Amino acid sequence: MKKVLLALLLVTALPAAAQTPVISWKESPRWGSFQVTVSPFAPNIDSEFTNALPYAAIFGTDRPLMVQLQFNKSVWITEFGTLDVGGGIGYWQIWGQGIYQDSAGNTLRGGTTSLMILPVQLQAGYRWEWFYERFSVPFEPYVRGAIIDDIWTASGQSGTSSWVTSNGTIQRGSGGTFGWSFTVGVGLVLDFIDTTLSRQMDYDIGINRTLLVFDFTRSSVNNFGSSKSWQLGPSYWAWSVGLQFVF
């Protein structure tokens, strides 16, 4: 009788057990990351002068946003974090009005002039994921170093500017200036807000993790201290904010 009751119990319990979903989820393999950031930016061109401020005179003190895209390959993934190497490109432009000094010494403004910078960089960075992986604390600090080539163009009313030196040489207002940057920042792992959604995103399109990143960057872009180069890096630790997708 006991055996029969036991058998009945097992039989009635089976459907319930069969209906209970057994969720087994495994994160997809990681390859690298993609990041888009914006940052208020102004080059420190006037730093080479002691008695003139040509940049500020034309463009003022505004800091237009620089947009940057970065693409990284994860080369070393451990339980503590990930080492990324990659590259990036950005865009920044500022517009102002030209200057004319009349015979009475008055400064008149007119004509449109601009400075455009396309920063291209090679970089390596390390992101500590241990806090999130081990304790589910949704913060991932990171550091990054980069070699930069700022490709720039200064334009006037008729396109790219030019300047004729006293010996007749024409110096065009375009070129490339090298430099370096160091970044320290932290990423807020957005996946903790809705883990189901984040897992679904990994399943659907392979994005393992999404981070809201905020960092500070110190840089110097003057051909590594060349006396014949201007300074295209900012005079300050530049903050930036953006999103990083780990895939």
Add this chain to the structure above:
Amino acid sequence: MLRKATLLLILLPGLALGQTTAGTVTALVTTQSVRGQANRADCASSTTLSTWTLVTSLTIAAGDKWRVATVATGTGCTTSGGVPTGIFQDVLATAATQAISSIPVNSMATGAGVTSCTLATDQDINLCVYYLPLGLTTNWQLAAQGTFRFQLAAPPAPVISGSTPGDSQLSLNVTPGTVTADYQATTGVTFTVTCTPPTGTAATGGPGNAGTIVCSGLTNGVAYKLTAVGSSVAGNPGATSAVYPAGTDTTPLPFADFWSTYKAVGGVETGGCGTGGAGALAPVLAVLALLAARRRRS
């Protein structure tokens, strides 16, 4: 009884009015680049001509003719009764699809009852082409019809809201004016600006859309007076703007741009390539990306 039936058969072609075919007709005025429109000057001119292109599925026989006519849009082309009077001599039909040229535009307006070519609003009319077998009016039918617009509205006076001087040029900021009873054109309006020096010949800029329009080829150091005028989509000139007075903002000067300003105060940057060449990182990045992609595929 037989005689009555015979008479009816003879009269039938004349009574069979109301037949229409699904033909189409469009008109291109010689002064316009767009089909289906004419401006005030075209409307009033006895010498401006148009070409009508009609497409029908009729079977044309020797001696057949087309009759062209216009009516107000509200009236529509005639399909019964007597064949309407044409606005042009009847034209020998040579094919089901045919171009009829040299039709005076002012006749098109008169035929459609357009009372004046300076009306404040546009006037839409219908183009009608009637088929006259053997050139006779007894068995006619409406062969094709189309629409045409006498674009008579003119744009209101624009407003010059500002001027930025440059080297031998002025950049004027032009905004469309407010519609009045006499000036009602607002869509497709383009603007032309005129920069007038105290002495000498004025320069013009445009035509262009509302916004910044440049007057170039000016003399540095001369203060210009500025005006602007709009032109409707078919080319009706509108009212002229108020005169923007001469001043420092209307005086072109050889303004120094940023690069010149930087170099003038002794800037050390010389432009061109930096260490290793400008943009040297770009190809390096491209190669790395390519290698990464290939490795991932493999």
